[in-house]
Amino acid sequence: MKLFIFAIAAFLITACSSNEPTSLPIMGEREAIEKVIDGKTVIDTLYLTIPSFSFINQDSIVVTDKDFDGKIYVADFFFTSCPSICPVMHRNMLKVYEKFKGNPDVKIISHTIDYKYDTPSVLKRYATKLGIEGTQWEFLRGTKDSVYTIAEQNYLVAVQEDNSADDHAGLVHQGWFVLIDKEKRLRGTGYDGTDEKQVDKLISDIQILLDEYKTK
Numbered sequence: 001m002k003l004f005i006f007a008i009a010a011f012l013i014t015a016c017s018s019n020e021p022t023s024l025p026i027m028g029e030r031e032a033i034e035k036v037i038d039g040k041t042v043i044d045t046l047y048l049t050i051p052s053f054s055f056i057n058q059d060s061i062v063v064t065d066k067d068f069d070g071k072i073y074v075a076d077f078f079f080t081s082c083p084s085i086c087p088v089m090h091r092n093m094l095k096v097y098e099k100f101k102g103n104p105d106v107k108i109i110s111h112t113i114d115y116k117y118d119t120p121s122v123l124k125r126y127a128t129k130l131g132i133e134g135t136q137w138e139f140l141r142g143t144k145d146s147v148y149t150i151a152e153q154n155y156l157v158a159v160q161e162d163n164s165a166d167d168h169a170g171l172v173h174q175g176w177f178v179l180i181d182k183e184k185r186l187r188g189t190g191y192d193g194t195d196e197k198q199v200d201k202l203i204s205d206i207q208i209l210l211d212e213y214k215t216k
Helices: 007-016 085-100 120-130 144-155 196-214
Strands: 030-037 040-047 054-056 062-064 072-078 106-112 137-140 159-161 171-173 176-180 186-192
Touching: 072 085, 072 144, 072 196, 085 106, 085 176, 085 196, 106 144, 120 137, 144 159, 176 196, 186 196
Parallel strands: 072 106, 106 137
Antiparallel strands: 030 040, 054 062, 072 176, 159 171, 176 186
16 A cells, blocks of 8 residues: 655645744655564555665765765765856855765765766866865765666756757756655755755755654
8 A cells, every 4th residue: 555645735834833843854755565573464655765775975985875874964965066056056165065064864866867977086176166075075976777766756956958959068957955864764854955045944954854853
């Protein structure tokens, strides 16, 4: 039996509440499954999660989903030659990076959607220009199919090739930041990376999630 729940609505209701939330909703599709525990049938919930992946980072090192076990992280999609929203997104993501810099529980992933041009060396120059060192914020490259599939099916972010796009790469994407918890579940999506108020909301939600884990 499957239950398809529009958790984004719950997220928006929480965001509009006059009271500060003490926890975040679990977002995305979910499936109700039957399990037998101590001879009794109970209903459990199987949530949408980020699947196994393997990409190359700006240091030409293989990065997998295992590197994010037990981590809260923020993900986005971009390309280094993007002339429009990407520079604004990553100036704003720097606020997230600086806020949680050195916190071992928080990481950032930026997936390039330009699988032709954005080689590790290009990503390294891009990261260096932003002032990023180490692996707390990783810039990842993969095949077109692997990146586009995980974007749309798991992070719920639209990306595509479009020859009518105004930039030379012919690529378009949503400028959303996505918040993932330590179980690789979506806990926040649709944060507009070009909107400083939305980025402030993301920072607040990361702290809520960190506090939530402290009480477990």
